[in-house]
Amino acid sequence: MTPEYLLQHVFGYQRFRGHQREIIDHVAGGGDALVLMPTGGGKSLCYQIPALLRAGTAVVVSPLIALMQDQVDALEQLGVKAAFINSSLPWEEVRAREQRLLRGEYDLVYVAPERLCTDAFLDKLARIPQALLAIDEAHCVSQWGHDFRPEYLQLAVLAERFPDVPRIALTATADAATRREILERLQLKEARVFAASFDRPNIRYRVAPKAAPRRQLLAFLEEHRGEAGIVYCLSRKRVEDTARFLQQAGFAALPYHAGLAAETRAAHQQRFLHEEAVVMVATVAFGMGIDKPDVRFVAHLDLPKSLEAYYQETGRAGRDGLAAEAWMLYGLQDVVMVRQLLAQSQADERIKRIEHHKLEALLGYCETTECRRQVLLRYFGEILAEPCGNCDTCLEPPAVWEATREARMALSCVYRTGQRFGVKYLIDVLRGQADERIRRFGHDRVSTFGIGGHLSAAQWKSVFRQLTAAGYLAVDMAGHGGLRLTEKCRPLLRGEEILRLRHDPQVRKTAAAKDRRAAGMPEDEDGKRLWAALRALRRQLAEAQQVPPYIIFSDATLADLVERRPRDPGDLLEVVGIGDAKRERYGQAILEVIRDHEVAA
Known part of the structure; x- marks a missing residue:
């Protein structure tokens, strides 16, 4: 059998995409590989086809039970002999499947890393011919990555125990530091690295200033009523509150977070997978290993941990290649929060520098006036020659204004009030709102009191957000979240620098549900x-x-x-x-x- 025959007659596709054929030939020929390919780009075929071409059983390391279940269900539909062995099975069934593995009855077997690396399971693998070893979600081995899992560190044992079995590590998200660590920790230094484009052209990226989050979310979801999607929130409480709010608005919304009972989480996940218009409101505990291809949107009500996490989470939309949307709200409190987390980090200086780089990249993406796709791809070392035409900054280019004077007013106000107050207080001083607290501190008599009446409170909030994101202001941890000046602001205050900021677009009122055609649905x-x-x-x-x-x-x-x-x-x-x-x-x-x-x- 040829790879082309398997592609068409087993998997139902007419042609390979990108590097797929080259990867398959390399691994089928016994070579090791690290494959970097976006979600929905066809990573699974890169080990599934070599598994069918080579003698023996392919063993696939997968981090989550849901992912194994999905992969095996899909392979069985294609007539491929596959199974998973994990803790969801009764002991008797585990033993029965292990016996079938020893008899060579499977083409592919999916296992979790902690089971694979036990002496008992490794001994069983030593008794059978192995087609290959595939390590899915390989970024989990990296401490630079967004989803580090210590059990993945044990997988280096595979190189020692089975040096002649080809190994393929696969991930959809890995910057340069993460790639280096994957190769080192999995002992894949001789592996060929195949990096496909990270671009997901079917996903539209949008970031909106956080003004009235519930109203904004409702307006966005009205555009996607009747479609499946995920809404990510930072806290368990916000997950619960948002799910209730959406249920009251007529959406089939379900909460998902680690604080729910295991059976509730499982039931909600099953509804999301089996029904066609469920909105899952979740913390990032949900999503990895979800193969549902018809997720039409991913919404973030809070900032993700990094651009890698953002890319991974938004990549759960549109896996079928049809139109999908990644939408995120972003506000001043998000900037304050991530800067606080960085300041509180107990990591050594080298790791702190990397964390700082990741933070600046994330904030830069949120505040950019460039094509968002170009900014996102550039972070992963890829250059997109032309603006994409499918993100908010391409479709509605943001206006930029010369804000040097207003920025100096804001910075001076921070200084004149003692560098210990939060944004609301500072805006009240700038706009001349002399409440009892301002009068008690005597800040109704400072030179910056009332000098900013020409801007609204929302406009000043945007100025402070952008100054903080750009590093002119820092969060004072000892001062309970107050803002203070940084060294970066000196040239600006001395008049040696010109500053341009973006105008935040106006928040639109919730529109009535439109007669919107679902992705893939015909027009006639x-x-x-x-x-x-x-x-x-x-x-x-x-x-x-x-x-x-x-x-x-x-x-x-x-x-x-x-x-x-x-x-x-x-x-x-x-x-x-x-x-x-x-x-x-x-x-x-x-x-x-x-x-x-x-x-x-």
Whole structure:
């Protein structure tokens, strides 16, 4: 069998993308590899096809039970012999699957790193021919990364125990420092590194100033009513409150965080996977290992930890390649919070410098007036030659104003009031709002009192946010979050520097729900009816097998079926995502739905 044969007849695709064929040839030939490829870019094929080409069983390291379940369900639909072995199984079933592994009955077996690295499991692997060892979510081994997992450090033992078995490490997010650490910690120094483009052109990136978060979120979700998505919040309380708010607004919203009972989390995750319009409101405890391809949006109500975390989390949208959206609210309190976290860090100076770099990159992304996609890709060492045309700064370029005078007013006010007050107090002083507290401190008599009446409180808040993000102001930890001047502000105060800031766009009122076409849905009425009929078939098949609908067919497959309208079984192999097994299993039902539609039309 050739890679092309497996690609079409097992996985249902007509051609390889990017570096896929080169990676497959390298690993199938016995070489080690580190693969950097965006979510939805086809990483899994890079080890699944070599696993079928090589003799023996491929062992795949995966960090989460949900990911294993999804991958195995999907492979079984394709007719591939796969299994997972993890703590969700009864002891008797674990033992039975291990016996089948020893008998060579599996093409691929998924295990967690902590199980794989036990002496007992390693001894079992030593008794079987291994096709390859794949380490998914390899960034988990890196302490520079956003999702470090200490159990991944044990995986270096694979190089020592099985030096002749090819190993492939895969990740969707890794900057230069993370890549170096993956290669070092997994003993992959001789591995070839394959770096695909990090660009996800189907995702639209938008960042909005945080003004009225609930109203803003509701306006955004009205654009996506009837679609599945994820809303990330920083705290458990915010998760609970936001989920309740969205439920009251008529959304099928569910909370997810580590404080919920395990059975509640599992039930909510199953609803998200199996239903087609659930909004999961979650902390970052949710998401890694979720293979649901039809997530149409990811919203952040608070700043993520880093640009890597942001890229990973937003990458959970649009895995099927259809249009999706990444939307984030960002405000002054977010800047204060991340700077406080950095100041509180107990790490050594070298790690602090890296953390500082990551923070500045994140704030720079939020405040940029450039194409957001260009800024994001540049962080990962990739240059996008032209603005993308699919982010907020491209679609609605932000206005910039010469703010040197106002910035000096703000900085002077911080200095004149003793460098120990928060933004609200400082804005009241600048705008001449002499309340009892200001009079008690005598700040109604400082030279900056009332000099900023020409700007609204919201405009001053934007100035302070941008000055803090740019490093002219710092958060005074000893002063309970008050702002203080940094060395960077000296040239600005002396009149030696010109400063331009962005105008924050006006917050729009919540719009009424629009007649919005779902991603992939045809525009014409006849196409919409066939789309609905095929979705109903998909839902019926999924319920019968108790698997998520996307395991049967993705939305991209439905869209291709509507466009091609195959008439006989041979035509089905031309459809995205349909190989021999799915044609055999579902072909007759698909053709009947299309024939019935044509007759009714």
